[in-house]
Amino acid sequence: MTLAIDATDLEKDYGDVRALDGLNLSVEQGEFFGLLGPNGAGKTTFINTLVGLVRKTGGEVTVFGNDVEDEYREVRDSIGLAPQEFNVDRFFPIREVLMHKAGYHGVSEAERERRADEALKLVGIYDKRNTRFDWLSGGMKRRLLLARAIVTEPNLLILDEPTAGVDVQLRHDLWEVINRLNDEGTTILLTTHYIEEAERLCDRVAIMDSGRKVTVATPEELTERGSDTITVELRDPPASAPPLDGLSEVEDTRLEDDRLAVRVAGSGGRVAPRLLNALEDRGHEITDIDISRTSLEEIFVELTEGQRGSDEPDGDGTGEDGTADEPARLAGEAR
Amino acid sequence: MVENPVSARFYTLLEREVQRFVRRPWNTFLPPMITNVLYFSVFGVILGTRIQEIQGFSYILFLLPGLVVLGAISNAFENASFSIFHGRWNEYIHETITSPLSYTEMVLAYVLSSASRGIVVGVIIAVIGAFFTPVGVEQPFYLVAFMLVVSLLFAALGVVGGLVAKDFDHLTVMNQFILRPLVFFGGVFYSLEILPSLWRTVSLLNPMVYMVNGVRYGFLGYSDVDPNTALAVLSGLTIGVVALDIAMFARGYGLTD
Numbered sequence A: 001m002t003l004a005i006d007a008t009d010l011e012k013d014y015g016d017v018r019a020l021d022g023l024n025l026s027v028e029q030g031e032f033f034g035l036l037g038p039n040g041a042g043k044t045t046f047i048n049t050l051v052g053l054v055r056k057t058g059g060e061v062t063v064f065g066n067d068v069e070d071e072y073r074e075v076r077d078s079i080g081l082a083p084q085e086f087n088v089d090r091f092f093p094i095r096e097v098l099m100h101k102a103g104y105h106g107v108s109e110a111e112r113e114r115r116a117d118e119a120l121k122l123v124g125i126y127d128k129r130n131t132r133f134d135w136l137s138g139g140m141k142r143r144l145l146l147a148r149a150i151v152t153e154p155n156l157l158i159l160d161e162p163t164a165g166v167d168v169q170l171r172h173d174l175w176e177v178i179n180r181l182n183d184e185g186t187t188i189l190l191t192t193h194y195i196e197e198a199e200r201l202c203d204r205v206a207i208m209d210s211g212r213k214v215t216v217a218t219p220e221e222l223t224e225r226g227s228d229t230i231t232v233e234l235r236d237p238p239a240s241a242p243p244l245d246g247l248s249e250v251e252d253t254r255l256e257d258d259r260l261a262v263r264v265a266g267s268g269g270r271v272a273p274r275l276l277n278a279l280e281d282r283g284h285e286i287t288d289i290d291i292s293r294t295s296l297e298e299i300f301v302e303l304t305e306g307q308r309g310s311d312e313p314d315g316d317g318t319g320e321d322g323t324a325d326e327p328a329r330l331a332g333e334a335r
Numbered sequence B: 001m002v003e004n005p006v007s008a009r010f011y012t013l014l015e016r017e018v019q020r021f022v023r024r025p026w027n028t029f030l031p032p033m034i035t036n037v038l039y040f041s042v043f044g045v046i047l048g049t050r051i052q053e054i055q056g057f058s059y060i061l062f063l064l065p066g067l068v069v070l071g072a073i074s075n076a077f078e079n080a081s082f083s084i085f086h087g088r089w090n091e092y093i094h095e096t097i098t099s100p101l102s103y104t105e106m107v108l109a110y111v112l113s114s115a116s117r118g119i120v121v122g123v124i125i126a127v128i129g130a131f132f133t134p135v136g137v138e139q140p141f142y143l144v145a146f147m148l149v150v151s152l153l154f155a156a157l158g159v160v161g162g163l164v165a166k167d168f169d170h171l172t173v174m175n176q177f178i179l180r181p182l183v184f185f186g187g188v189f190y191s192l193e194i195l196p197s198l199w200r201t202v203s204l205l206n207p208m209v210y211m212v213n214g215v216r217y218g219f220l221g222y223s224d225v226d227p228n229t230a231l232a233v234l235s236g237l238t239i240g241v242v243a244l245d246i247a248m249f250a251r252g253y254g255l256t257d
C-alpha cells in the first residue's frame, strides 16, 4: 500500500535558518499519527511543504504516492488542513467560505451547501453560519478551521495544534470528531504540545527537534523506554538502602524514612514481583507498594533536551533515525 | 473524489472574486462615479468651453474616451492588486493556493474578474459622459476589443503588483507614481498632434497612448495612431503579462516561503 506521507531527506532553509534538516518520515494510510516537538522544531514547516505554502530546499515528499511539486493538484486535493494560524477569508460569511473551499475542490454546487451545513453542525457552530470570521470567538475560530479542513472530505486530515488555547469541552468535542473520521479511514496527522493528547489519540508519534526526526514509536513503546520507579513501604526500615544485586534492571535505590524508592529500567510491573521477593528474602516486611511510570512528557523532554544539550548527533549514526540507541542513552542519563 | 470537471474549481474562484466587488458597490463603483462627474464638470463643462476643438471634436467629447480608459484600467489594476495583496496580508489566499486549482486557473480567475470590474466602471463612465455630451460609437468592434484588452492588461499587471507589494503603501505608490504619470502623458487630456515632434515620438513609447487612442477610435473614429497596430501590440503585451502572472504563481513568488 502506498504511504499517506513519505518524506525523504527533506530540507528547508529560510535564509540562514535551517528549519528542516534532512527529515525522514513516513505515515501509513489510515494511521492516527502524532508529530511532537518543541517550538521551532519544524513541524509547521513540514506540513506547509505538503500543501504548497513552503517550497522545499531539498529532498522528496509524496502524499499518497504523488509528488508535492510535480503532482501538486492531486496532493492538494487529498489534504484537508487546519492550520496553526488563522487564515480565513474575511469578506464572506463562514458558510460561504466553506462552500468556496469545497468548490475549489470541484464539489458540485448543491453538494457544497450540504457539506458546508454538515461541517458546521459537526463542529457545533451552525447557528453562526451567516457570521463573518472576524466576529467569531477564539474557540469558534478553531472550530471553523476544522470545519474547513473536513468540508472537502480529505483522505489526509492535517491538524496543526488544533487544541491550542481551547477549553476542555471543545477539546473533547474535537477529539471525538477526529476519532470518528479516523475510524472511517481518514489518515490523521496531528501536531500538539499536549503530550497526553498525543498519548491518548495517536497510533504512533514522531518526535522531532531542530528539523530532524528524533524517534518514531507508539506512545506505549516510548513510555517503555523510560525508567519506572517502584516505591515500597517497609515496616521496619533498615538504616540504609538494601543492596539488590540480583536484579539487573535496578538503576538506583533510595531510602527515605520507611519508603524505599527503586528506579528500574523498562516496565516496573514486570520487575515488581521479583523485587518484592528479593526484599522478603532479606527479611523486610512490606506494607505498601506503588509503581509510577515515566510519563510520555518526561520522555519527550529527555529526547528533545538530549538533542539540544549534546553535540550535533553524528550524521551516519542517526541515518534513518536515532531509534536504536535511544533507550540506552535514556537509561544512561542522569535524571 | 473529484466530482466535477476542472470548471467547477475555476468558476468558484471566479465567482468569489466577482462577488467580492459586486457586494461592496459603495467601495467599488461609487468612487469612480463621483470622480468622473467631477472630471466632466470641471474639464468638460467649465474649462472645456474655453478650449478650442481638437481635431474637430469638442474638448469634452475628446476627453470622454480617455476618462473611460483611465477608469477601466485603474479599477482593473486596483481590484487585482488589492484582492491578492489583502489575501496575502491576511493569509486567506492560502485557501486558494492550497486547493487543487492549476496555477493557470488561479491567475485567469483573478485577471478575468478584475478586468470585468474595469469594464463595468468604463461603461459607467461612458454613461455619465453621455449625460454631459452626446456621444456615439463609430467603431463598435474596436471599442469592445480595446476595452477588453486594456482591462485585461491592467488586471494582469495588478496581479504582479499584488504579488510584489510588501505593504499597503506599495499599492498606493504603484498607482501614484507609475499609473498616474503614464495616464497624464498618455493623451487622455490632449492630442499628440499638439506636441512638438520630439515629444510626440517619446510619447509613442508610452503604452497608454495606444490604449487611449484605440478606445477613442472606437467612440469617435479618430486616432493619433494606427488602431490595428495598437491592438496587436497591446494584445501581445497582455499575453506576455498573463504568462508572467502564471509563472509567478507557479514559482510561488510572494505566496510561499
Ligand SMILES: Nc1ncnc2c1ncn2[C@@H]1O[C@H](COP(=O)(O)OP(=O)(O)OP(=O)(O)O)[C@@H](O)[C@H]1O
Residues within 6 Å of the ligand: A014, A017, A018, A019, A037, A038, A039, A040, A041, A042, A043, A044, A045, A046, A084, B257
Ligand atoms: N516564514 C519564515 N521565515 C523565516 N523563518 C521561519 C519562517 N517560518 C518558520 N521559520 C523558522 O523555522 C523554524 C521552524 O519553524 P516552525 O514554524 O516549522 O516550527 P514548529 O515546530 O511548527 O514550532 P511551533 O511548535 O512553535 O509551532 C523556526 O526556527 C522558525 O523561526
Ligand SMILES: [Mg+2]
Residues within 6 Å of the ligand: A043, A044, A045, A084, A160
Ligand atoms: Mg508550528
